[in-house]
Amino acid sequence: MEESGTAHERSADQLKDELETLREKLELLLATDPGVIEQYERRKEEIKSLSRKLEERERHAAKLEKSIKVARDNWQPALQDLVTSIGKKFSEAFDRIGCAGELQLTPHDDYEKWAITILVKFRDTEQLQQLTAHRQSGGERSLTTILYLMSMTECARAPFSLADEINQGMDQRAERAAHNELVKTTCKADSGQYVLITPKLLPDLKYDRLMKVLCVNNGEWLPEDNSLGNMMSMIRDYVAKRGSSGAAFM
Template identity: 40%
Template sequence: MPTTIEELEAAIQDTTAQANSILFVNHNVLEQFESREHQIKALATKLEADKTEVRRCLAEVDTLKGTWLPTLRNLVTQINETFSRNFQEMAVAGEVSLDERDMDFDQFGILIKVKFRATGQLQVLSAHHQSGGERSVSTILYLVSLQDLTNCPFRVVDEINQGMDPINERKMFQQLVRAASQPNTPQ
């Protein structure tokens, strides 16, 4: 730090000369900086507005989801009760559940799990785990389970017993007769 006025004036001149010697390659740098600063502020404002809109949309989706999802879950529960009961009557096990995918509604689905052997776990119904006859039995029992929920004058099923062994074919026939014989059911 300079101790005299002369030294202080010399330091000021040196610093001023140093500042003046800095070359600006781009003379518009200050304007560009201010322009970008303005753009950043505008984008930050838009971001906040977009976040608010997203929160509003998500709240609306949650509200709409709250109106139909409980009804759908209830229907799937009713289907599952009938489906499970029908499978138990055939001495096997099965369940129907709703495969929910959070907010990815186009990926929602019905998940059918079955077990045709005394040992093992319920497995998702697929060509990889069950035979053609087992898939046919599962399909018929699922359709019978839906019958309780739908009002239709008649149903047509053709060649559903393809690939079924005689024991399962007889059991399925009995299930279909029982389901069709209940009051207020379609022919």
């Protein structure tokens, strides 16, 4: 205070009062429970330990994120190319039947929620809408499903595929379009075997020489005489009457 020149700014009584105030504060500090200091030191060590664990986990998380990014950079472009290829065939199939369809790859932070979104338009007055169980009719959903499966056929390379009653619930236009698309896609030399099971078909559908039509007759009312109701004989008679020899049946 003498060095700073403030020694004479306060009286002796003021200094005594300040000294007494500081002495009371010191007594309060000395009266503190020693357990508080122990608790402080313990918490301080816990914070250090947890901080080290946090840093270690952050480094581990960063390493995992880097590995995930490297893996994703390898497979996501290939997946996108595959979806784009299938989507092109899917859109072309819809164009052939006078409608519109599109496929989109929908990423998500949760990899289990990645999806392929199907957008369709069946009427000129509509916009492309996501295919759902509530927005489109059963026949429209069935038609979309078979066109989607047909679009994947060339990429899947499965030895054989089977579709059961896909034409049920379709109107005649949709059923005829689905059948024609099925014939066009599967009747190729390098295509796998495709089996369609259905209780009925529309008349005058398009067929290919590579197709085989198998008619199964079953029930308690079948005649015991095998010569009666022979499907092959009836087909031959029908073909002979029409004078047609272009279709191959078996």
